[in-house]
Amino acid sequence: MGFSLLKNLRLTQFMLAAAARGEFKLTQSILATALFVSLLIVLTVSSQAYLSQLPILEEIAIKPALIASKEPLKGIAIKISYIKLNSNFILILASSNLTAFLKLNQANIDGKLPSFGEALLGVKLKPLIENSTFTLKGLNLKVSGFINSPEHLSSAVILADSTFEKLNFSYECFYLKEEGDFQAFAQAPSSLSLIKAVASEILKMVSSIAWVLRSALTLICLMQAYSIAKESRKTLKMLLALNASKINLTLSLTILALLISGIAVALGYAIGLTGLALSSSALSIFYGLPYIKPLASYALIKELIFALTASFLALTILFANEVLKL
Amino acid sequence: MNAYRSIKFLTFILCIAFPLFPFLFNGAPYIGDAWIHLKIAEETLASSHYQLIDYNEKWPLINFLLIFIMAVTSLKPILTSQIIPFLAGLTILPLYAFCRRLKLSEDSSIAAILFLTFNPLYSYVTFAGAVMKETAAYYLISSMLLAIALNNLKKALVLLIGLGIVLGHHFGALTILIFFSILAFYAILYKLKGKELSLKNVLIMALGFTIVFSIWNINNYLALRQVFSFIKAEDLALLPALIILSAYSLYSDKGLFSARKPWLAALAFLISVLGLRGGVYALLQPTPPITIWEVRNYALAGALSLIGLAYALKNVYLKAYASASISLTLFAFLYGLTPIGFTLLIKSLHYFGLLLALGAGFFIQKLLKQKLLGKISALSLILFIIYASSFGTALALNGLGAYRAGEVQAVFATKRFIEGLKAYGDTRASYLLPYASNISIQGLKPLKSEKSFFILFKPNWEQGFLIGYDWIPKNSIITDEELIKWNKLWDSLYLKIYG
Numbered sequence: 061m062g063f064s065l066l067k068n069l070r071l072t073q074f075m076l077a078a079a080a081r082g083e084f085k086l087t088q089s090i091l092a093t094a095l096f097v098s099l100l101i102v103l104t105v106s107s108q109a110y111l112s113q114l115p116i117l118e119e120i121a122i123k124p125a126l127i128a129s130k131e132p133l134k135g136i137a138i139k140i141s142y143i144k145l146n147s148n149f150i151l152i153l154a155s156s157n158l159t160a161f162l163k164l165n166q167a168n169i170d171g172k173l174p175s176f177g178e179a180l181l182g183v184k185l186k187p188l189i190e191n192s193t194f195t196l197k198g199l200n201l202k203v204s205g206f207i208n209s210p211e212h213l214s215s216a217v218i219l220a221d222s223t224f225e226k227l228n229f230s231y232e233c234f235y236l237k238e239e240g241d242f243q244a245f246a247q248a249p250s251s252l253s254l255i256k257a258v259a260s261e262i263l264k265m266v267s268s269i270a271w272v273l274r275s276a277l278t279l280i281c282l283m284q285a286y287s288i289a290k291e292s293r294k295t296l297k298m299l300l301a302l303n304a305s306k307i308n309l310t311l312s313l314t315i316l317a318l319l320i321s322g323i324a325v326a327l328g329y330a331i332g333l334t335g336l337a338l339s340s341s342a343l344s345i346f347y348g349l350p351y352i353k354p355l356a357s358y359a360l361i362k363e364l365i366f367a368l369t370a371s372f373l374a375l376t377i378l379f380a381n382e383v384l385k386l
Numbered sequence: 387m388n389a390y391r392s393i394k395f396l397t398f399i400l401c402i403a404f405p406l407f408p409f410l411f412n413g414a415p416y417i418g419d420a421w422i423h424l425k426i427a428e429e430t431l432a433s434s435h436y437q438l439i440d441y442n443e444k445w446p447l448i449n450f451l452l453i454f455i456m457a458v459t460s461l462k463p464i465l466t467s468q469i470i471p472f473l474a475g476l477t478i479l480p481l482y483a484f485c486r487r488l489k490l491s492e493d494s495s496i497a498a499i500l501f502l503t504f505n506p507l508y509s510y511v512t513f514a515g516a517v518m519k520e521t522a523a524y525y526l527i528s529s530m531l532l533a534i535a536l537n538n539l540k541k542a543l544v545l546l547i548g549l550g551i552v553l554g555h556h557f558g559a560l561t562i563l564i565f566f567s568i569l570a571f572y573a574i575l576y577k578l579k580g581k582e583l584s585l586k587n588v589l590i591m592a593l594g595f596t597i598v599f600s601i602w603n604i605n606n607y608l609a610l611r612q613v614f615s616f617i618k619a620e621d622l623a624l625l626p627a628l629i630i631l632s633a634y635s636l637y638s639d640k641g642l643f644s645a646r647k648p649w650l651a652a653l654a655f656l657i658s659v660l661g662l663r664g665g666v667y668a669l670l671q672p673t674p675p676i677t678i679w680e681v682r683n684y685a686l687a688g689a690l691s692l693i694g695l696a697y698a699l700k701n702v703y704l705k706a707y708a709s710a711s712i713s714l715t716l717f718a719f720l721y722g723l724t725p726i727g728f729t730l731l732i733k734s735l736h737y738f739g740l741l742l743a744l745g746a747g748f749f750i751q752k753l754l755k756q757k758l759l760g761k762i763s764a765l766s767l768i769l770f771i772i773y774a775s776s777f778g779t780a781l782a783l784n785g786l787g788a789y790r791a792g793e794v795q796a797v798f799a800t801k802r803f804i805e806g807l808k809a810y811g812d813t814r815a816s817y818l819l820p821y822a823s824n825i826s827i828q829g830l831k832p833l834k835s836e837k838s839f840f841i842l843f844k845p846n847w848e849q850g851f852l853i854g855y856d857w858i859p860k861n862s863i864i865t866d867e868e869l870i871k872w873n874k875l876w877d878s879l880y881l882k883i884y885g
Binding site for chain 1: 575578579580619620621622623624626627628629630631634638660664666716719720721722723828
């Protein structure tokens with residue numbers, strides 16, 4: 061067994077050397093396979109990357125989960141003011157029912173609700189804190205905690221009603237309420253449903269195109285494997301003439317198939333990811349579209365495994381067929 | 387003939403001394419990192435105890451060098467800091483020797499070191515003249531290229547240089563790690579092809595370096611996760627893609643995508659220009675828009691180095707280095723147009739600059755073969771490159787990154803007044819003040835006059851403020867009308883303190 065393994069290793073080395081010298085004309089085949097792998101990667105990764113931005117679209121779209129009105133509703137009254145700090149507008153909010161207000165906004169906070177002389181700060185305001193205090197209109201307020209999310213409260217200052225009154229801000233009062241039986245506010249069609257429907261349709265289309273590409277990739281793998289197997293015939297005949305067993309030849313060719321597939325898939329991955337990142341970057345610079353970095357996801361890994369398997373199986377089967385024909 | 391040799395000698399002296407230029411010009415170390423490292427070195431000497439806690443302590447080569455020089459000489463700390471730019475200047479010696487190993491003539495090799503020193507793409511002096519971790523490891527990068535390319539390769543020497551690089555800086559070490567990985571890949575293929583390249587030696591060196599790199603950097607990364615929080619899974623996916631593409635595109639010597647047509651190098655050059663002068667990054671910088679004359683300078687520098695690379699990339703070591711530096715430059719750009727992306731781009735250009743210099747050497751070699759006209763063209767090109775780079779150098783010497791002796795002296799003079807008090811200032815102040823007077827800077831906003839100080843250096847009232855990598859116009863922080871409300875506590879040519 062040991063002797064056979066050593067013999068097999070030598071045979072594999074010989075095969076690899078022949079391949080590296082260009083005897084099997086691998087370059088074109090590897091490039092063709094890589095090109096299709098890259099198309100599959102681009103499709104999968106770009107759709108995943110754009111889908112990852114969907115929550116932002118949801119945030120941008122009017123999401124009728126929360127209703128704000130100047131008319132008194134059966135909701136929470138919230139006093140809203142603002143200050144300009146460092147060229148940025150900072151929201152100052154106060155309410156007699158801060159617990160309900162934060163719950164309505166699905167806020168995630170670290171710390172406790174502010175009492176008199178305290179402030180609950182959006183997380184982006186952290187750099188403005190000195191010695192655990194935040195200065196507002198000359199009054200030093202003790203920081204009671206931070207609002208980590210949602211985004212629209214990340215630059216806001218939340219105060220207790222009493223603190224707000226002491227600071228004497230000019231303000232407007234709004235009434236907030238959860239979406240429910242409020243009839244006056246309605247969208248037809250709903251932005252959120254529309255985004256979800258469009259995303260779902262795009263996903264379906266992407267999925268169909270991905271299947272077409274996977275089929276094309278399988279076909280290309282078979283064609284390239286056929287071409288490589290044909291090119292290797294002369295070398296295989298010579299090796300058989302030199303007393304190499306068919307089993308050893310098949311094993312060596314299997315290792316060669318794995319390496320060729322690995323290189324083709326790695327190259328496809330490289331072309332796909334680089335091409336996608338470069339084109340997205342160019343679109344971002346020249347057309348102002350957001351730069352979407354290729355996303356590393358399970359879908360990407362699945363496509364890579366599929367491509368590797370398809371290429372490896374096609375090569376192994378056609379190599380084995382070639383050996384059997386000899 | 388003697389005059390010719392003297393000119394060559396003077397060229398070497400100029401290239402070695404050029405990184406010292408910011409110090410000679412301004413009388414103080416270049417960029418704020420200098421103060422951090424000087425403080426670490428002084429504290430270590432005083433306590434005889436070195437800590438590996440902070441980011442600037444985790445890659446200790448620069449600190450060790452400063453401690454060593456301080457311990458064996460009685461020079462002032464500010465003077466000892468210049469060992470770092472001096473060592474960066476020495477980068478040209480291994481580079482020259484490497485060029486000679488690549489069979490470049492003496493004159494072409496000198497052209498290469500001149501191109502490195504007077505690189506028109508980016509201001510070399512802002513890197514080589516700076517007292518920072520990466521600069522301290524730069525001469526080791528060119529030494530590594532030389533050591534690898536030596537006929538009687540000494541593995542121990544390579545690993546020793548590698549250890550220096552790993553202890554020097556993470557980005558430099560990453561460049562060499564990628565270089566070794568690609569070299570190992572090429573070595574396997576060369577071995578299969580029957581070409582001469584010692585696979586065993588390359589694999590031993592690559593493995594040795596990878597082990598040292600991984601142990602040191604993974605350990606540091608885990609300790610400094612907060613500092614490196616900008617690295618995401620998608621970045622870890624993108625970098626290998628660029629390495630594979632770059633290595634594959636330079637492997638072959640024939641065809642449309644081959645070492646003879648290094649398209650990716652050209653792309654890297656273009657995006658470097660776009661990144662540096664295209665205003666595409668989300669950063670404010672006090673630089674005027676690109677002019678047609680700058681475009682001419684870039685076009686000429688690009689043509690010179692990129693055409694040269696088409697001839698240069700026959701050598702396998704150079705191919706591996708080119709793949710590493712190109713992939714890192716592309717990665718830096720594709721990381722995103724954020725301040726961190728800009729930092730990465732600048733870092734990658736230090737290594738890409740070495741490659742372009744080698745390309746320029748090969749181009750000049752070709753020109754010099756064209757008798758008299760070629761020689762005149764080569765000389766004109768070199769002189770033009772020096773001229774073209776002078777604008778960037780001048781900007782850097784007078785920019786917000788440079789400190790002046792007057793500023794340092796003024797800060798030391800005010801030390802006893804402000805020590806222990808709260809002060810406001812920009813990034814420049816936040817580096818210098820903790821070194822000079824043991825006070826910490828609160829940043830710039832919101833400014834409060836009550837029991838606090840506002841520190842302005844000369845460039846602040848002339849050019850504006852530096853906050854991180856962002857340049858902020860003075861009036862965005864404080865107008866003259868607002869400033870009048872503060873009491874002027876110190877007023878000198880270089881420093882004003884309001885309180």
